[in-house]
Amino acid sequence: MPIRETEAMVLRSHPLGESDRIVTFLTRSVGKLRGVAKGARRSRRRFGSNLEPLSRVRLEYFEREGSDLARIEAADLLESFYRLQEDPERAAVLACLAEVADAFAREQQEDEAYFRLLRAVLAAIRDGLDLERAARYFEVWTHRLHGVLPPLSSCARCQGGLSGRGGIYDRREGDVLCRRCAPQRPPGSVPLTKVSPGDLAGRPAEGRPGALGPLAALAEALFFDLTERRFKSYDVLRSLRRGH
Ligand SMILES: [Zn+2]
Known part of the structure; x- marks a missing residue:
């Protein structure tokens, strides 16, 4: 299987066994994608904090035959929204966006407009857009795009x-x-x-x-x-x- 590459945003991640994580991404080219990040729990050497929610990364992955879980090869950080989440209310609103995106993104099929919507709304929040307006905008367009x-x-x-x-x-x-x-x-x-x-x-x-x-x-x-x-x-x- 060839290695694939796409830009992606982390929607959520949860532990798998002692050492791995399962990470859900909204990608630019294949919609929602879930993959296993080997060793991401045990060591920070390979993935660092790049798999934190809403990190924007350049993702490299392999599809695995007979599985809807990809194997994450690399996730190079392009932009972190970690700092934005230091404010509890802002962090809670961002968690809403991630949960909505996880529920509505098309799975393993192109959904580039949705990827661009999430990226644009996050950038707007980073640049000071009012949280209510940002959330409503994201919700309305989530429904419209789908x-x-x-x-x-x-x-x-x-x-x-x-x-x-x-x-x-x-x-x-x-x-x-x-x-x-x-x-x-x-x-x-x-x-x-x-x-x-x-x-x-x-x-x-x-x-x-x-x-x-x-x-x-x-x-x-x-x-x-x-x-x-x-x-x-x-x-x-x-x-x-x-x-x-
Ligand atoms: Zn009427």
Whole structure:
């Protein structure tokens, strides 16, 4: 098997036996990839701290016949986000991004737009972008790039625009409806009032406090409905913000 090379970001890593680690990457050329890093637990000589979450690396790996686990040959550090994670809230938000990427990245098939999205959002956070905006942007585009974001600017039933009174996301139908088509809010629906199409397009208007709240609720509803699980990192972030 030939050695392969790609740029990648570490999404997570966990111990395998006494001396190895299993590492999940979002790669530029083959989407999500999992591989074994031999000796990464026992010695730091080969991989150093390059396999920390969200490190951007140049990855060399071998595919292994009959296994979906690659063998990691090298991971040379291109950029570390270790310092950014010294702040607990920022670290918690970054953990959310990594968990979402792990759930949505296409496995062992090209997903370059998603790789570039994660890289760009991390760079923006490093350069000081507000954490809420960064998280909402990442969530909306995660759904959009993977074809699961319902159209947000018009009603799915009557095609009327939603800019005036807003609408709701009806979880049973998986669609956004206007207030006329859904006069009563169905159970579990997410109100999208006060969200302008600009907010939803990932270009949030400046200085509208709370404008991103409905988007956060929509993202979490979609995450749950699509994956049927709660994202642990979001719970961690919530309890951190509550102060315990
Ligand atoms: Zn309608």
